[in-house]
Amino acid sequence: MVVRELGVTPNLPHSTAADRWPRMYRLFSVVIAAGLLLACLTAYVLENYTVQPAFIESGGVHPRTGQPPYPGRAMDNIFWFLQVSDLHISRFIDPQRTPDFKKFCTETIDVIKPAIVFVTGDLTDAKTQNRIGSVQHEVEWQTYQAILKQSSVLEKTKWIDIKGNHDTFNIPSLESINNYYRKYSAHRKDGSFHYVHQTHFGNYSFICADATPSPGPKRPFNFFGFLNQNKMDELSKLASETVNSNQTIWLGHYTTSTIISASPGIHQLMSSAIAYLCGHLHALGGLMPVLHSRNAQGTLELELADWMDNRKYRLVAFDHDLFSFVDLKFDKWPVVLITNPKSAVYSSPRHEPLGKIKHSTHIRVLAFSPSQITSVLISIDGIALGNAVHIGGPLFSIVWRAEDYSKGIHYIEVRAQDIAGRLTVKGHDFAVEEINLLPFDIMASFILLAPHYIMARVIFVLVFLANIIILVTFRYQRKPQLKESPGVFSLTTFSFHILCKTNIFFYPVLLFTCYVALADIF
Numbered sequence: 001m002v003v004r005e006l007g008v009t010p011n012l013p014h015s016t017a018a019d020r021w022p023r024m025y026r027l028f029s030v031v032i033a034a035g036l037l038l039a040c041l042t043a044y045v046l047e048n049y050t051v052q053p054a055f056i057e058s059g060g061v062h063p064r065t066g067q068p069p070y071p072g073r074a075m076d077n078i079f080w081f082l083q084v085s086d087l088h089i090s091r092f093i094d095p096q097r098t099p100d101f102k103k104f105c106t107e108t109i110d111v112i113k114p115a116i117v118f119v120t121g122d123l124t125d126a127k128t129q130n131r132i133g134s135v136q137h138e139v140e141w142q143t144y145q146a147i148l149k150q151s152s153v154l155e156k157t158k159w160i161d162i163k164g165n166h167d168t169f170n171i172p173s174l175e176s177i178n179n180y181y182r183k184y185s186a187h188r189k190d191g192s193f194h195y196v197h198q199t200h201f202g203n204y205s206f207i208c209a210d211a212t213p214s215p216g217p218k219r220p221f222n223f224f225g226f227l228n229q230n231k232m233d234e235l236s237k238l239a240s241e242t243v244n245s246n247q248t249i250w251l252g253h254y255t256t257s258t259i260i261s262a263s264p265g266i267h268q269l270m271s272s273a274i275a276y277l278c279g280h281l282h283a284l285g286g287l288m289p290v291l292h293s294r295n296a297q298g299t300l301e302l303e304l305a306d307w308m309d310n311r312k313y314r315l316v317a318f319d320h321d322l323f324s325f326v327d328l329k330f331d332k333w334p335v336v337l338i339t340n341p342k343s344a345v346y347s348s349p350r351h352e353p354l355g356k357i358k359h360s361t362h363i364r365v366l367a368f369s370p371s372q373i374t375s376v377l378i379s380i381d382g383i384a385l386g387n388a389v390h391i392g393g394p395l396f397s398i399v400w401r402a403e404d405y406s407k408g409i410h411y412i413e414v415r416a417q418d419i420a421g422r423l424t425v426k427g428h429d430f431a432v433e434e435i436n437l438l439p440f441d442i443m444a445s446f447i448l449l450a451p452h453y454i455m456a457r458v459i460f461v462l463v464f465l466a467n468i469i470i471l472v473t474f475r476y477q478r479k480p481q482l483k484e485s486p487g488v489f490s491l492t493t494f495s496f497h498i499l500c501k502t503n504i505f506f507y508p509v510l511l512f513t514c515y516v517a518l519a520d521i522f
């Protein structure tokens, strides 16, 4: 009623049917222009992730690429470690999640005997019972700690757990009593750090990057990680400590696409690392089971699916400084990882001494099972080479002539069987001589590497433009006559007409919309 008293008198004459068309035309032009802008931006961002970068020419090859030691028969120059991510230990749902994790800490660790285990964040779920809100539950952290203690896994291996966004939900400051990571995790110290694994054949660096925000906001406001200039400088210092290491790996919770980083950017900072291992996206709820890619600096970015629903974990090995890994399903045995010849897709000439492959005398395979492994049958391009011989620990090897496979790409397959009758077949493409980099899936590259906060901004701008267009359109459109018994739709449009044609409503709303948009920029 108030509206009527204020008088719905637009300060511009009502449009007639004759001049409405040009206006509609202008409106369409704006919409089309906005669409084109979005398309261009998408294409621009996509382009960088579809075309595999030409870093080989600039980056060169690994300094010790053709030098000994070469992969041979002996159990030497090799170690392996595990990664598991997004445990989401919860007091409310999936009661099997915790006992399964306990079995992982006992049986899986006892069988694989990894040098290190990395847990890349989201140790606890920290959600409210309705699954919408977020709150830190001390009991979930106590459960996590109890598993570590009861399984005595900390005495069996080096256990490094880093923080995820769920571990920082709703924490006003790092000193807060709710920062249970400080009390119940194995690592307990906030911030990024550098861990060196020392062996008699070399030193291996692991940089754990902590991009979790502090103070930690509630859901859904901490999907992105942040590395401000201070944190970047810290990481840069850690990166400089790795120059004498044989290999460097970075680990973190967030994918680089969900980290907002200060200069010179996270990809640049980790460029001397062979791989960045992360979690956070949970393989997009199973939609993208393989989220692996390589950034423009040649560093592999390997997202690991969650423990939470998918019960995934990853085995990684360095064999004579050659990097290999396999993503595994919990409790599926035997576990098989071919370390020489390594997979061609995941090769990085700048970071690895790939030239060792052609000098190698043996094919090398790691095979694990709680039961005894009875056979490890090797074939290349469908031709059986025979059973690999057990050398020691999980290592099996068989002699080969690498020069027989010097041209192009070949396929190696391993069939490993244990005494319980379980069988695992595992294979990959490999190359002995240097080949061009093989491309990764476009979608996976885009999801892992594209700066999504930029996309979020583009969408924000488009929503802002749409708002303005709606406001302005209604202002200059003729107000319809209200029928006897108007429906919801005509009532809604009618109210929009009133809102937009009444100055004391229109200008504040317009101002507010602009304010929200501009406030974001500053």
Ligand SMILES: *[C@@H]1O[C@H](CO)[C@@H](O)[C@H](O)[C@H]1NC(C)=O
Pocket: 044, 045, 048
């Ligand atoms: C795309 O790549 C070019 C050249 O490598 C670079 O200058 C540009 O910043 C990249 N753009 C994006 C959005 O990453």
Ligand SMILES: *[C@@H]1O[C@H](CO)[C@@H](O)[C@H](O)[C@H]1NC(C)=O
Pocket: 198, 199, 200, 201, 202, 203
């Ligand atoms: C590993 O690092 C230690 C300490 O910096 C050093 O003394 C040792 O020589 C290094 N080992 C190798 C094999 O490079």
Ligand SMILES: *[C@@H]1O[C@H](CO)[C@@H](O)[C@H](O)[C@H]1NC(C)=O
Pocket: 068, 069, 077, 201, 202, 203, 244, 246, 319, 320, 321
């Ligand atoms: C590790 O690096 C050192 C030199 O820094 C080299 O002598 C050694 O052979 C490397 N280890 C392996 C396994 O290649």
Ligand SMILES: [Zn+2]
Pocket: 086, 088, 121, 122, 164, 166, 280, 281, 282, 306
């Ligand atoms: Zn998670």
